[in-house]
Amino acid sequence: MFQEVLGAYGLNVEKFKIEPFGSGLINHTWKVYSEELAYILQEVNTEVFRQPQNIAQNIETIKKYLDQTAPKYLFVAPISTTDGNDFVVIDDHFYRVFPFVENSCSIDFVHRPEQAYHAAKQFGKFTRMLCAFNVKKLKPTIEDFHNLPLRVEQFKTALEQATKERIKEAKFAIEEIIRHYDIEEQYGHMVDSSALNLRVVHHDTKISNVLLQVDTGVGLCVIDLDTVMPGYFISDVGDMMRTYLSEANEEEKDFSKIAIREDVFAAIHKGYMEEMDPVLNFTEKQFFIYAGKFMIYMQAVRFIADFLNGDTYYKTNYAGHNLVRGLNQIDLLNKYIEKQSRFEEIIKKINQDRMSDSKTILN
Template sequence: MFQEVLGAYGLNVEKFKIEPFGSGLINHTWKVYNNEVAYILQEVNTEVFRQPQNIAQNIETIKKYLDQTAPKYLFVAPIPASNGDDFVLLNEHFYRVFPFVENSCSIDFVHHPEQAYHAAKQFGKFTRMLCAFNVKKLKPTIEDFHNLPLRIEQFKAALEQASDERIGEAKFAISEIIRHYDIEEQYGHMVDSGALSLRVVHHDTKISNVLLQVESGVGLCVIDLDTVMPGYFISDVGDMMRTYLSEANEEERDFNKIAIREDVFAAIHKGYMEEMDQVLSFTEKQFFIYAGKFMIYMQAVRFIADFLNGDIYYKTTYPEHNLIRGLNQIDLLNKYIAKQLKFEEIIKKINDDKVGDAKTILN
């Protein structure tokens, strides 16, 4: 496979070392390198991305726009193959090659607030630079990816057909999802009222999807652009809340380790709003805290629905795996909601400090 794919890019496989790269769970990724040059080779998971041509088209369309409007921005797009195509199709598998960005790195977990700040700033910058872009030019790469009403309908359907045994095991989780139906109701009101503007958003804002400078830790750009498509800012902000705030991730079985780091919340708000403050409407800004509830709740719903369905979507390694994941996210959600007043205080302080700084400059 390597010989045929790399050959399509004019690369001699015998002149390179090839090794698995990164921690992504969807696509297969390798680093291809020698003493002179390095590339990233990736096989697109067509079970998840059923129309990879849409990915290629979206990235190419955005690249052309940014080349014109922000030519200095580091936009890591695939390298065209020798025939000019963005993908190489081999035995019904889609492959692509990216340049490897020297002196860059990615991390899997947020260890301190500065990392959250730089990541949030990069995701905000990406959407800001595309605020004048015609979002209708982009095609969905995963249909209904963050469609919360659909996820609730899927949960209800799973609940109707689930075995008594699974319903019994998930009794508490089910009751908590039902108790928080208001999160989905609020989302429906927001969308129906037009309170949220459709924008170009990343949709997968985990910390590993940001390149950082090796020495300074400063953010360089966002990567893994397969889920870039039309959406609402709450998807990007909410996914950062879900994956940055607690040191314990969704696989943690000891829920005592799930804790909300207020300094990380402040860092997310500061970094993102430094880029998006002039882009988001006043109404959208009121939903910044809601964004965390939206994404955490949706992931809990998806895990519990899959458990009720007999674990047909997410890979599991033990019988209660999806149930534990769902309960983990429910615990995170409840701890997040308990911090809402504190979050409001944090945002107010950041905004007050911003006004104070502006007055100092004027004086």
Template sequence: MFQAILGAYGLHAEKFKIEPFGSGLINHTWKVWHEGSIYILQEVNTAVFRQPQHIAQNIREIKEYLNQTAPEYLFVAPITTLGGDDFVIIDDHFYRIFPFVENSCSIDFVQQPEQAYQAAKQFGQFTRMLYAFDVQKLKPTIEDFHDLPLRMAQFKKALAQASNDRVNEAKSAIGEIIRHDNIEAQYTQMVSNGALHLRVVHHDTKISNVLLQAETGIGLCVIDLDTVMPGYLISDVGDMMRTYLSEANEEERDFNKIAIRADVFAEIYTGYMEEMDQVLTSAEKQFFIYSGKFMIYMQALRFITDFLNGDIYYKTSYPKHNLLRGLNQIDLLNKYIAKQSEFEGMIRKIDRNKKEAHQIPGSLYSK
């Protein structure tokens, strides 16, 4: 297999060492290296991405646009084969090769607030650079990926069809999902009244999808572009809130370890708005805090739905695994909502300080 794949790029597999790479859960990824030549080889998971050609088309469109408008930006696109193709296809499996970015690294968890700032700034920069790009040129790579009304409909269907045992076991989680259904109602209203603008967004803003300078920790660029497609800022901002704010992730069974780090929230806001402040409408800015509720609630909804359906989507390691994941996210949601007033105060303070800095002659932020 490797011989055929690498041969399509003019590389000789027998000369390279090939080993699994990274912590991604969707695609299979390998590091391919030999005497200073390093590549990243990846197999696209077609069970998730049913039309890999859409991924390739989107990346080509964005690469061409950025080559013209921001040629200095580090855009990590796949290398084309000797025949000019985006993929090597073997037995209906899609493979591609990326260049390895020297002196870069990625991390799996936000350990310091500065890391959240660097990541948020990179995701904000990516969307800002593409604000004038015709978003209609992009194809959805996962249909209805962050469609909250659809997720709610799936939950209601699962609830109606679930066994009595599953419903009883999930009783408290179901009650919480229903109690917070205003989050879905608010999303529907925002979309219907045009308050949210379709933009080019990443849709998977976990910290590992940002390359950092290995020595300084400064952000270099965003990677893993398979989910880049038309969407709303609440997807990118919300996913950062969901995955950065607590040191405990959705697998944590001890909910006492789930805690919201307000200083991390401040860094997400600061980094993202440094790039997007002049791009977002005043209406969109009002939904910054809502973004976290949106994504955390949707993930809770998906876990509980899967539990009610008999655990058919997410892989599980023990009984009630998806139920616990859902309860974990509900706990995170409640703790996030409890911080809303504090978040609002932090945003006012950050904005006020930025405004005052603009007025100081010679200030780093003065215009």
């Protein structure tokens, strides 16, 4: 396989070392390197991305736009084969090659607020640079990816069809999902009232999807662009809240380890809004805190629905794994909601400091 794929790019497989790379759970990724050259080789998971051609088309369309409007921006797009193709297809498997960005690195967890700041700034910058781009040119790469009303309907269906044993086991989780139905209702009102603008958003803003400079830790660019498609800014902000705020991730069984780091929340807001403040309208800015509730709740709903369905979607490693994941996210959600007044104070302080800095510069 390696010989055939690399050969399509004019590369001699015998001159390179090849080893697994990164921590992604969807696509298979390898680093292909020699003393002089380095690339990233990836096989696209077509069970998740059923129309990989849409990914290629979206990336190429965005690349052409950024080449014209922001030619200095580091946009890591796949390189073309010697025949000018975006993919190499072997036995219905789709492969592509990216340039390896030297002196860059990625991390899997947010250990310090400044890491969250640089990541949020890069995701904000990406959407800001595409604010004048015609979002209708992009095709969905995963249908209904962040469609919260659909996820709630799927939960209701799962609840109707679940066994008595699973319903009994998930009793508390089910009650909590129902108790927070207002989060989905608010989302519906926001969309129906056109309070949110459709934008180009990344949709998968975990910290590992940002390249950082090795020496300084400064953000370089966003990567893993397969989920880039039309959406609302709350998807990107919410996913950062869900995955950055607590040191304990969704796999943690000891919920006492789930804690909201206020300094990380402040870093996310500061980094993202440094880029997006001129772009978001007044109404959208009022939903910044809501974004966290939106994404955390949706993930909890998905885990519990899958548990009720008999664990048919997410891979599980032990009995009740999806229930534990769902309860984990419910705990995170409740702790996030408890912090809402503090979040409002933090945002107010950041905005006051920004205005003070602006006045100082003008004077």
